[in-house]
Amino acid sequence: MPRTRRDVLRAALVTASLVVPLAACGPGYPEDPDSLAPLVAQAEADAEAARTLAGRLGGAEGEAAGRVAEVRTEHAEALRREVERANRPAAEPAANGTQPAEAADLAALEQRLTAARESALEQLPEASRYRAGLLGSVAAGCAAVQQLSPKLGAGQPDPLDPVTTGTLEPEAVTALQEALAAEHAAVWIYGLASAYLPADFDKGVDAGAAAHRERRDASERVLTAAGVTPQPAEPAYVPTAPVTDQASAVALVAVAESDAATAWRGVLERTDDAPLRTMAAHALLASATRATSWRAEANEQPAAVALPGTAA
Incomplete structure (x- = not known):
């Protein structure tokens, strides 16, 4: 018997009623493991290895290992929160490829930290903007x-x-202009601080100022190539606190490096341009390392910040 139009419509409705519940039973997220999951496992293993080593070493080396443990614990927590926010499955432990949670000495921790740094940077070019930051x-x-x-x-x-x-993109231009402003300020602050620091600081001051001038010039070139007029430097800048001696000068330089790190993370979070992300990541790392040295000189604790560039 030939099927009528009503029969066809009825069959379509029945089929749809079966399909919808099946679709609703899906996981609701991509079923492939989150690419950050191995970094979580890596950070947890590093933290455990550093804690164990700190207990064995004691003294200054033990303190350094202990801070590594704290930093990598914060990394694991931050990365895990992002994995959970994205609602993606974690990788199976055997697939993570992490090193055993042990380190014989600080040199072994160096290898672990270098591997962790490289693992994070490898994912950065293709990551979403927040994840890039x-x-x-x-x-x-x-x-x-x-x-x-x-x-x-x-x-x-x-x-x-x-x-x-x-x-x-306009958003990237704004972020890069803000980073350029931070570089202008850093160059000026290094010049101010040099007037209050003894000669044994000259090498660090010269290297820091040169690095910021290089970053300033690179930022101006990128903006100019994009058809944008780079923001000029201010005639002078107002320090966060009066600079009157060596201690206040050191503290101000540490603040300048922290401000630069924050500005460059802002670039990472507002561009998809791979070369600009590479430049921003390099600048963020450079300011983070210099900030640690200056914070240590100022006896600020912790000297090494776990997530440089994160706004307070």
Whole structure:
């Protein structure tokens, strides 16, 4: 018997009633594991290894290892919150490929921190904007805590090759202008601080000022290439506190580096441009490492911030 139009419509309704509940039973999120899950496991293993090592070492080296444990614990918590927010499944433990939770000495912790920094930076170019900022801060936190001891591999990031990019979105332009303003301020602050610091600070002052001038010039080139007029420097800047002696000068430089780190994380969170993200991540790491050195000189605790660039 031929099917009528009513029969066809009735069959379609029955089929739809079966399909909808089945779709509703889906997981509600991508079923592939979250790419941040291995970084969570890596941070947890690093923290456990550092805690165990701190208990064995004692003294200054034990304190450094203990701070590594605290920093990597904060990293694990921040990364886990993002994984949970995204509602993605965690990777199976065997698939994480993390190192055993042990470290023989600070040199072994250096290897772990370097691996963690590289793992975060590898994901940064393709990450969402918020995740790019988070990954940049995690990488910078690893670099910052390494400054606590030469045995942790203390040292500035390698020089960055010139960055070339094209047209930038308005949001990225605003963020880069803010970073440029922070670089202008940092150059000025290093000049002010140098008048209050003894000669044994000259090397650090010269290196820091040169790094910020380089970053300033690079920012201006990127903006100009994008058809935007770079923001000029102010004639002078108002310090967060009066600078009257060595202690206040050191504290002000530490603030300038922290402000620069915050500005560069802001760039990471407001651009999808891969070359600009590379530049911003490099700047964030560089300011984080210098900030640690200046904070340590100022006896500020903690000297190494876990997530540099995170607004207070």
